[in-house]
Amino acid sequence: MTFAFNITHKDPNSYARTGRLTTPHGTIDTPNFIFCGTKATVKGLSPMQLRAEQVDIILSNTYHLMLSPGADLVAEMGGLHKFMNWDGPMFTDSGGFQIFSLGHGSVADEIKGKANRIREKSILKITEEGAEFRSYLDGRKWFLTPESSIDIQRKLGADLIVQLDECTPYHVDKEYTARSMEMSCRWGDRSLAEWKRKDDGKQKMYGIVQGGVYPDLRKESCEWTANADFFATAIGGSLGSTKEQMYEVVAMCAPMIHPTRPVHLLGIGSFIDVFSNVLSGIDTFDCVSPTRIARHGWAMVKGAPKERLNIRNARYVNDPDPVDSTCDCMACKNHSRAYIHHLFRVGELLGMQLLSIHNVATMTRLMRDVRKGISTGTLDQIKKEWVV
Amino acid sequence: MTFAFNITHKDPNSYARTGRLTTPHGTIDTPNFIFCGTKATVKGLSPMQLRAEQVDIILSNTYHLMLSPGADLVAEMGGLHKFMNWDGPMFTDSGGFQIFSLGHGSVADEIKGKANRIREKSILKITEEGAEFRSYLDGRKWFLTPESSIDIQRKLGADLIVQLDECTPYHVDKEYTARSMEMSCRWGDRSLAEWKRKDDGKQKMYGIVQGGVYPDLRKESCEWTANADFFATAIGGSLGSTKEQMYEVVAMCAPMIHPTRPVHLLGIGSFIDVFSNVLSGIDTFDCVSPTRIARHGWAMVKGAPKERLNIRNARYVNDPDPVDSTCDCMACKNHSRAYIHHLFRVGELLGMQLLSIHNVATMTRLMRDVRKGISTGTLDQIKKEWVV
Numbered sequence: 001m002t003f004a005f006n007i008t009h010k011d012p013n014s015y016a017r018t019g020r021l022t023t024p025h026g027t028i029d030t031p032n033f034i035f036c037g038t039k040a041t042v043k044g045l046s047p048m049q050l051r052a053e054q055v056d057i058i059l060s061n062t063y064h065l066m067l068s069p070g071a072d073l074v075a076e077m078g079g080l081h082k083f084m085n086w087d088g089p090m091f092t093d094s095g096g097f098q099i100f101s102l103g104h105g106s107v108a109d110e111i112k113g114k115a116n117r118i119r120e121k122s123i124l125k126i127t128e129e130g131a132e133f134r135s136y137l138d139g140r141k142w143f144l145t146p147e148s149s150i151d152i153q154r155k156l157g158a159d160l161i162v163q164l165d166e167c168t169p170y171h172v173d174k175e176y177t178a179r180s181m182e183m184s185c186r187w188g189d190r191s192l193a194e195w196k197r198k199d200d201g202k203q204k205m206y207g208i209v210q211g212g213v214y215p216d217l218r219k220e221s222c223e224w225t226a227n228a229d230f231f232a233t234a235i236g237g238s239l240g241s242t243k244e245q246m247y248e249v250v251a252m253c254a255p256m257i258h259p260t261r262p263v264h265l266l267g268i269g270s271f272i273d274v275f276s277n278v279l280s281g282i283d284t285f286d287c288v289s290p291t292r293i294a295r296h297g298w299a300m301v302k303g304a305p306k307e308r309l310n311i312r313n314a315r316y317v318n319d320p321d322p323v324d325s326t327c328d329c330m331a332c333k334n335h336s337r338a339y340i341h342h343l344f345r346v347g348e349l350l351g352m353q354l355l356s357i358h359n360v361a362t363m364t365r366l367m368r369d370v371r372k373g374i375s376t377g378t379l380d381q382i383k384k385e386w387v388v
Numbered sequence: 389m390t391f392a393f394n395i396t397h398k399d400p401n402s403y404a405r406t407g408r409l410t411t412p413h414g415t416i417d418t419p420n421f422i423f424c425g426t427k428a429t430v431k432g433l434s435p436m437q438l439r440a441e442q443v444d445i446i447l448s449n450t451y452h453l454m455l456s457p458g459a460d461l462v463a464e465m466g467g468l469h470k471f472m473n474w475d476g477p478m479f480t481d482s483g484g485f486q487i488f489s490l491g492h493g494s495v496a497d498e499i500k501g502k503a504n505r506i507r508e509k510s511i512l513k514i515t516e517e518g519a520e521f522r523s524y525l526d527g528r529k530w531f532l533t534p535e536s537s538i539d540i541q542r543k544l545g546a547d548l549i550v551q552l553d554e555c556t557p558y559h560v561d562k563e564y565t566a567r568s569m570e571m572s573c574r575w576g577d578r579s580l581a582e583w584k585r586k587d588d589g590k591q592k593m594y595g596i597v598q599g600g601v602y603p604d605l606r607k608e609s610c611e612w613t614a615n616a617d618f619f620a621t622a623i624g625g626s627l628g629s630t631k632e633q634m635y636e637v638v639a640m641c642a643p644m645i646h647p648t649r650p651v652h653l654l655g656i657g658s659f660i661d662v663f664s665n666v667l668s669g670i671d672t673f674d675c676v677s678p679t680r681i682a683r684h685g686w687a688m689v690k691g692a693p694k695e696r697l698n699i700r701n702a703r704y705v706n707d708p709d710p711v712d713s714t715c716d717c718m719a720c721k722n723h724s725r726a727y728i729h730h731l732f733r734v735g736e737l738l739g740m741q742l743l744s745i746h747n748v749a750t751m752t753r754l755m756r757d758v759r760k761g762i763s764t765g766t767l768d769q770i771k772k773e774w775v776v
Contacts, residue, residue, distance in 0.1 A: 039730075039731075039734045039736055040727070040730065040731075041731060041736050041738045043736065043737060043738070044736075044737040044738060044741070045738065046718070046722070046738060046741065046742070047722070048718065048722065064734075068730070068733060068734050069705065069726075069730045069733070069734075073705065073706060073726075076706055077706065077708060077724065077726050077727075078708075083724075083726070083727055083730075084727060085722045085723055085727070317457065317461065318461060318464055318465065320465060320466075330434070330436065334434070334435070334436065334473045335473055336465065336471075338457075338461075338465050338471070339428070339465075339471055339472060339473070342427075342428065342456070342457045342471075343427075343428075343429060345456060345457070346427045346452070346456050346457075348427055348429050348431065348432075349431060349432040349737065349740065349741075350429045350431070350432060350433065350434060352737065353432070353434065353737075353741070354434070
């Protein structure tokens with residue numbers, strides 16, 4: 001079997017479920033977390049270190065890799081799996097999210113209520129044909145279409161790929177959101193057609209549900225993805241301006257999306273977000289935060305206030321305990337808060353490595369607990385242990 | 389047995405020898421390389437990663453640790469071994485080298501023929517009592533004496549410690565070198581006295597041979613160290629302005645230093661330097677270069693021109709081979725030159741980690757080859773494989 005998704009347990013009181021997602025590079029249990037290896041590396045960690053902390057699946061970003069080292073180079077090197085030496089399941093996005101989020105302010109920033117940062121506009125033109133933008137590396141012009149996104153993703157060679165969509169920010173109005181969603185559907189059809197044209201059985205595609213915060217638009221988009229010949233569904237686009245609105249938008253999709261295809265929620269991954277959104281049937285999550293916040297000295301800790309502790313805080317200067325005494329990752333088994341605090345204080349790379357390992361391990365542990373919670377009907381209890 | 393040094397083989401045609409150096413934290417074969425973990429971490433690598441590449445012994449720098457996190461904090465955390473979770477043999481220097489090299493230009497720079505860089509002077513005063521200097525971190529004044537250096541090193545708790553000495557740069561004249569060497573002898577006596585006052589059997593001390601490039605001064609210093617109650621001998625100070633002069637200075641010490649104590653050569657570690665200096669009876673080396681040059685994209689490679697290759701070179705962009713196809717380190721077993729080239733090009737931390745692992749592994753392999761060469765009388769042949 002090369003690709004399959006089997007639902008193994010359904011929660012009777014919600015859309016929560018456990019499952020097994022099979023790809024040519026292995027099978028993962030769901031719900032699961034897809035770790036971001038933006039530029040063909042989960043920042044700071046080797047594939048062996050990921051495996052040691054029970055990572056099952058990673059993603060890379062088409063946008064970054066198309067610019068450097070380029071899809072043709074990755075293909076010449078035998079594809080992304082071989083290039084970065086990751087032999088497990090892998091996912092690539094379409095490039096769209098970065099083009100639009102780097103182009104007119106991050107959607108994640110908007111969800112978090114931050115003002116748009118001032119950046120030079122890198123999107124030059126969005127047309128029915130595709131999106132023209134400038135490379136963040138050297139300012140060179142690029143033009144990405146549904147067909148070229150799929151062509152690039154084919155060259156990269158991940159197991160799971162994604163249609164191109166336009167990722168609208170929160171501040172656009174309903175009319176723009178509707179027009180954009182409709183164009184994303186047409187881009188999805190073109191993405192599917194391009195994929196089918198050269199389908200060799202090695203990749204399967206996610207369609208993306210757009211529609212912003214508007215129930216009628218989400219419904220239209222859900223129906224379109226369910227009727228199109230996608231292997232799986234991703235929920236994208238603006239999810240509102242608050243966490244509560246995000247949960248609402250995801251929840252409104254739950255009854256409308258294809259019921260037996262795997263469902264991915266793009267770019268979301270805090271503890272509370274995972275617990276909230278699995279109730280709406282989300283099977284996989286991704287987010288850069290575990291390794292990003294690690295590099296800034298934040299450790300994700302089960303049951304901690306705001307889900308994390310700041311290892312730079314002076315209170316840890318002589319703390320002999322591990323970051324999380326209930327964690328059995330390499331960092332917690334071997335090193336104290338005092339030592340990691342020291343490493344950050346004197347600017348040593350090992351500090352970033354150790355907290356990255358810990359945060360990755362914490363996310364894999366969270367997902368194991370979530371699966372157990374769903375399959376045994378104890379998710380509420382487990383949530384209370386993780387989120388205070 | 390807590391401390392011992394047993395010479396296991398002597399080369400009949402030189403001072404080269406193999407041996408076994410025993411400490412309370414284990415026994416290492418010599419000649420060996422002591423990896424620099426300046427601020428209680430070999431930069432970028434965990435103790436487990438060091439062990440995986442067969443590292444036997446590491447050092448930390450008293451100067452850096454006394455400033456941050458401070459010797460008392462390390463002592464409170466159970467000593468350096470426990471603080472950084474390294475359970476093997478460990479060495480600390482006296483703090484002197486950094487005070488003087490940061491204070492008036494690096495000795496290593498002078499050996500390499502570089503002009504002194506312009507830096508703000510951080511040495512404030514050198515007297516018979518000790519050295520006053522400003523912290524490189526915050527400009528605060530510190531005063532280091534032989535007694536305080538030993539006290540700090542006792543708190544840090546490494547197995548092998550070093551007397552305080554004045555490390556003279558190459559440009560000073562013979563008269564200054566002579567006066568300085570004589571003061572270093574007196575500082576050595578004071579270091580020994582302070583160590584003996586609280587000797588608990590857990591640490592042994594190296595005396596340092598000074599005397600610059602002057603045979604009569606080196607002779608006087610060698611005789612002093614041999615007659616003083618040190619466990620081991622280190623060769624320090626200015627070793628001249630060229631590699632040839634360095635080999636000469638070390639060679640002139642060979643017949644004069646204590647013949648059965650372990651001998652360390654401070655701050656030296658290229659392939660050619662190792663091969664040249666083991667002929668003068670050097671048992672251990674240390675140098676920051678394996679991990680430092682790794683962070684700048686240089687891979688140490690057996691038999692390569694100038695001992696290294698620059699992984700940033702465009703020629704490696706699509707090179708599927710490992711950095712060194714004869715190397716079995718984690719990086720070479722798992723990753724291509726093309727991938728590591730990519731990581732450096734896009735500024736990913738993993739690139740530094742992989743080359744650091746490779747360079748550390750290469751040095752441990754070099755030392756295994758050197759030991760084999762000495763014990764089997766094939767050192768010349770092995771040198772030809774490593775140095776072209």
